[in-house]
Amino acid sequence: MKNLTPRQLLIFIGRILMTILGAFITAYGLESVLIPNQVSDGGITGVSIVGSNLFDIKLGYLIAVLNIPFIWLGYKQIGAKFAILSIVGILSLAFFTSIMHHIPAIIEGDSLLVTIVGGVIIGTGMGIALRNGGALDGIDMFAVLLSRKLPFGTSDFILFLNIFVFILVSTVFGFEGAMLSAIAYFIASKVIHLIEEGLSGSKTFTIITTKPKSIIEEIKDELGRTCTYNEIHGGYTDIAFTQITCVINRLEEQKLKEIITTKDPHAFIAVYDVSDVKKGSFIKQDLQK
Structure with a gap:
């Protein structure tokens, strides 16, 4: 970081701003679409949503705290820039979910529309963050570490870990809520992939x-x-x-x-x-x- 040229520093600041924008979009998708309709996200964010409902703790606090060990993993495995951008993204996500917690839902009742719109919105936000070098959820970092230690791919571990997340979600939102959460997460993952590749590709x-x-x-x-x-x-x-x-x-x-x-x-x-x-x-x- 100390050896950055002025141009590289300007690019890095731009990435920080885009990561914050990604966190804002993700928080909006969570608080205005998914959570009001008893639908969760996957990963650490999904675990945080469950913890927030069970223990009446603010979602933003849990997102920030539960991601701490994974930020450290990101720093050790990928580097300082990634860790800084991820810290900015995760703290921004925690902040925006806190200030948006009481905004009205933009969609209510239509399960199919909720999963599609919610998945697209949070996928867009997370995709913007990832495209600019950061992450808004620590489960991906954990999956990367496990895949290096065991003979399985990163995507296999992400899927495996999220199975347990959605089982946990079912204890709060029920089986239907867990299934809708899995669908929304799947849609979000496809949107993330599209944004990382670019629209034209x-x-x-x-x-x-x-x-x-x-x-x-x-x-x-x-x-x-x-x-x-x-x-x-x-x-x-x-x-x-x-x-x-x-x-x-x-x-x-x-x-x-x-x-x-x-x-x-x-x-x-x-x-x-x-x-x-x-x-x-x-x-x-x-x-x-």
């Missing part, structure tokens, strides 16, 4: 072909994109091929598939999601001069 195409020049030229002419390529050999046939790699946005995906199919119907294609792209050869050239 990007794709990496790996193309293995015997006709590289015509494909590369067509990509340049039709999409304004450049590619990289290298010579490879088939492991079974030992035939020489060219492997082309090209990064595009999602809107160009179908067009690129058409180009490949037209130029080489027998080409092998593998497509991968890309969460972020920074400059370099990804800069698109104008098609119309």
